[in-house]
Amino acid sequence: MSVRKNIVSSWTQSLSRGQQPDHADLRDHLLIVHRDHPGFTESCAMRCRDKSGRNSYEVLADVVDPARVSRVLDLACGSGALLEICNRRCGPNAELTGVDMSAEELALAEQRGLHPTTKLYEGISQDLNFIVDGSFDVVLCHWALTLMDQVSGVLGEVKRVLKPDGVFAAVVDGDPATAPGYSEIHELIYNVVRREQPRFGEIDLGDPRVRTGQALKQLAAKSFEGAQVDIEPLVFDLHAFPDVLAREAAGFFYASFMLSPPAHCQMLKELEALFAEQRQADRSRFALPVNRLVIRQ
Numbered sequence: 001m002s003v004r005k006n007i008v009s010s011w012t013q014s015l016s017r018g019q020q021p022d023h024a025d026l027r028d029h030l031l032i033v034h035r036d037h038p039g040f041t042e043s044c045a046m047r048c049r050d051k052s053g054r055n056s057y058e059v060l061a062d063v064v065d066p067a068r069v070s071r072v073l074d075l076a077c078g079s080g081a082l083l084e085i086c087n088r089r090c091g092p093n094a095e096l097t098g099v100d101m102s103a104e105e106l107a108l109a110e111q112r113g114l115h116p117t118t119k120l121y122e123g124i125s126q127d128l129n130f131i132v133d134g135s136f137d138v139v140l141c142h143w144a145l146t147l148m149d150q151v152s153g154v155l156g157e158v159k160r161v162l163k164p165d166g167v168f169a170a171v172v173d174g175d176p177a178t179a180p181g182y183s184e185i186h187e188l189i190y191n192v193v194r195r196e197q198p199r200f201g202e203i204d205l206g207d208p209r210v211r212t213g214q215a216l217k218q219l220a221a222k223s224f225e226g227a228q229v230d231i232e233p234l235v236f237d238l239h240a241f242p243d244v245l246a247r248e249a250a251g252f253f254y255a256s257f258m259l260s261p262p263a264h265c266q267m268l269k270e271l272e273a274l275f276a277e278q279r280q281a282d283r284s285r286f287a288l289p290v291n292r293l294v295i296r297q
């Protein structure tokens with residue numbers, strides 16, 4: 001069994017010194033988290049379902065019309081869960097491409113047995129120079145835009161690689177108030193992290209504008225002048241026994257990877273107790289707030 005280590009990166013070190021982490025610190029942090037825990041997003045997000053029983057990958061892939069679309073880019077594709085769903089949805093005629101900066105995530109995507117025409121690139125969303133202008137009908141981005149800085153540059157690159165009538169769609173963090181209990185879970189985890197990292201939470205990963213629907217809409221409208229911008233609030237639920245739910249919900253928060261092993265155990269205990277208080281007929285609920293952004297040019 002592997003021994004769990006807490007993440008120490010130049011981002012966490014800047015935070016401890018009371019300094020504003022820069023672009024390189026953010027990348028260093030994300031690369032270390034995904035090197036040590038590849039596939040963690042998929043292991044939680046795949047099981048979180050909306051009222052109709054679909055997960056957020058499936059809801060995002062809805063934007064792809066297999067009758068009209070032949071080239072799709074999954075930006076920050078991680079372990080390739082969305083590429084696999086698009087593969088199934090579009091059939092062998094569609095050409096799919098995934099980009100991610102984490103070699104360990106891409107290694108998992110390669111192991112999925114995606115269609116042989118699928119291309120995977122190791123690179124950053126802020127600079128897609130290895131992709132020519134106007135290459136894609138659709139660009140998708142699942143749970144990753146929230147983590148990115150220089151986000152206007154990212155949207156500029158998305159616009160450049162899209163065809164003139166192309167569509168960009170992303171699943172990002174939603175308003176916590178829309179998902180019952182989410183803020184309490186967030187606060188609980190952040191409070192445990194603050195016992196070890198008192199400044200934690202003063203600065204979050206990525207660009208704060210992506211975390212609120214209104215600011216995101218303004219940002220999108222500025223980058224995609226004249227396009228139709230829609231933001232749809234959604235909630236995805238996970239139901240499980242409190243101990244299982246504590247592990248799965250914690251695994252969704254980047255903050256939880258910063259904890260030392262004893263603090264991580266303590267956080268799980270506190271989360272389990274919180275879920276146990278709210279349980280109904282043995283099971284408890286973790287509700288995840290999401291915004292689905294769709295930009296049609």
Ligand SMILES: C[S@@+](CC[C@H](N)C(=O)[O-])C[C@H]1O[C@@H](n2cnc3c(N)ncnc32)[C@H](O)[C@@H]1O
Binds near residue numbers: 045099101142143144
């Ligand atoms: C929360 S995971 C989501 C992975 C995948 N889209 C999914 O939902 O399963 C975030 C992913 O974004 C990638 N990532 C973060 N910032 C990035 C950037 N600037 N350029 C490329 N990839 C990035 C990480 O390596 C990681 O794989």
